[in-house]
Amino acid sequence: MRDSAAERRPNRLTTDQAHGRPPTHLLYLHGFRSSPRSTKAQRMAAWVAAHRPGLQWWCPQLPPSPREALQLLDQGTAGWPAEGSAVVGSSLGGFYATVLAETPTRRRWRVGLVNPAVDPARDLAAHTGAQSAWHDPAERFFFQPAYVDELRAMAPAALTGRARYLPIIATGDEVLDWREMAARFVGEPLVVVPGSDHALSDFDDHLPRLLRHLSLTPETP
Numbered sequence: 001m002r003d004s005a006a007e008r009r010p011n012r013l014t015t016d017q018a019h020g021r022p023p024t025h026l027l028y029l030h031g032f033r034s035s036p037r038s039t040k041a042q043r044m045a046a047w048v049a050a051h052r053p054g055l056q057w058w059c060p061q062l063p064p065s066p067r068e069a070l071q072l073l074d075q076g077t078a079g080w081p082a083e084g085s086a087v088v089g090s091s092l093g094g095f096y097a098t099v100l101a102e103t104p105t106r107r108r109w110r111v112g113l114v115n116p117a118v119d120p121a122r123d124l125a126a127h128t129g130a131q132s133a134w135h136d137p138a139e140r141f142f143f144q145p146a147y148v149d150e151l152r153a154m155a156p157a158a159l160t161g162r163a164r165y166l167p168i169i170a171t172g173d174e175v176l177d178w179r180e181m182a183a184r185f186v187g188e189p190l191v192v193v194p195g196s197d198h199a200l201s202d203f204d205d206h207l208p209r210l211l212r213h214l215s216l217t218p219e220t221p
Contacts (some may be wrong), residue, residue, distance in 0.1 A: 021087040022052070022215045024201075025099075027077060028059040031091030031105065031117075032124065033133055037062055039081075040090055040114065040203050047207070052216060056080075062096070064141045066150040073100050080106075086214045088112040091176070091198065095120050095151075101164065102156040112210045113167040113202050115176055118184045121152035123176070162188050166213040168206050170196035189213065 014118040026048065032039050036045075048057045058076060060071040073096065077085065087109055089097030094116025117123060124162045125148050133139035159165065167185040171178045175198040182192060191209060195201050211217040 019100065021084070023055070023084050025056045025077070025085040026058070026214070026216075027073070027085070027087040027097075028057075029073075029087065029089035029096050030059070030062065031089075031093050032120075032127075033131055034091070034093075035133060035136075038090070040200065042088070042175040043120045043203060043207065047211070054093070062093070063149060064105055064143055066096075066147055066154060069096060070154060071097060074103070077106075082106065086112070086216075088114070088201075088210070088214075089116060090114040092117045092120050093126075095155075098159070098165075099154050099156055102160060107160050109164065110214050112213060113165060113185075114169060115170055115173050115178075116181060116184075117176060118180050119146050119155075121155065122147060124151065124200045134183030160184075165189070166191065166210065168193060168200065168210065170200055170213045172196045173198045 004044050011075045024112070028041050028044055030036060030041055039061050045057060045059060048055050060072060060112065063072065076180065082105055085106070087097045087101060089095070089112075091114070094113040095118070097111055097113060100106060101111045124143065128145045129146065131141055131143050133141070141161065162185075165185060165188045167181065167188060169178050169181045170193045172195040179193070191206065193200070193202075193206065200206065208217060
């Protein structure tokens with residue numbers, strides 16, 4: 001599938017930020033029930049290993065508790081440079097990426113989002129209780145009702161430096177409403193993919209655009 005049916009033009013600040021020096025640190029955040037074994041995480045890890053082996057890459061397994069997940073991310077990136085770091089998040093990981101990027105010391109991070117959750121507290125309220133990991137059904141965890149409150153408490157009210165964000169949103173997402181996602185990031189550089197699915201199974205088709213936004217490949221002439 002060809003990339004992007006709709007893409008908003010960034011302003012000059014966007015271009016300078018998104019296509020400047022390559023980042024030295026890159027964080028990838030998986031979604032609910034997912035793991036660093038996800039196809040997108042593995043694909044990005046392989047690209048980094050092949051093309052930017054000096055880049056500090058981190059794709060942690062996130063704990064079920066949103067509060068604990070953010071504590072892990074905050075501590076793990078505490079020494080990362082304010083203008084040399086980037087984060088990519090998918091689904092719930094996209095929500096976490098947004099929360100992290102809106103902390104005061106990270107407001108110049110570049111951010112890539114794949115079908116990002118907009119209101120995970122609402123969406124996951126129906127999924128409390130015992131859950132199985134997507135990549136290993138034998139691995140179980142308990143999503144507590146209190147975790148919904150943790151998600152609600154950390155939701156950022158507004159986005160700053162909006163041009164830092166590149167959401168890639170599939171109209172065929174069977175889990176999240178693509179219109180809600182697009183409305184949340186209206187005014188950003190925005191890629192709307194006709195069809196596809198929540199996992200963005202055609203991720204390879206959109207990886208070059210994401211990498212350009214992160215300044216990890218040259219701008220296409």
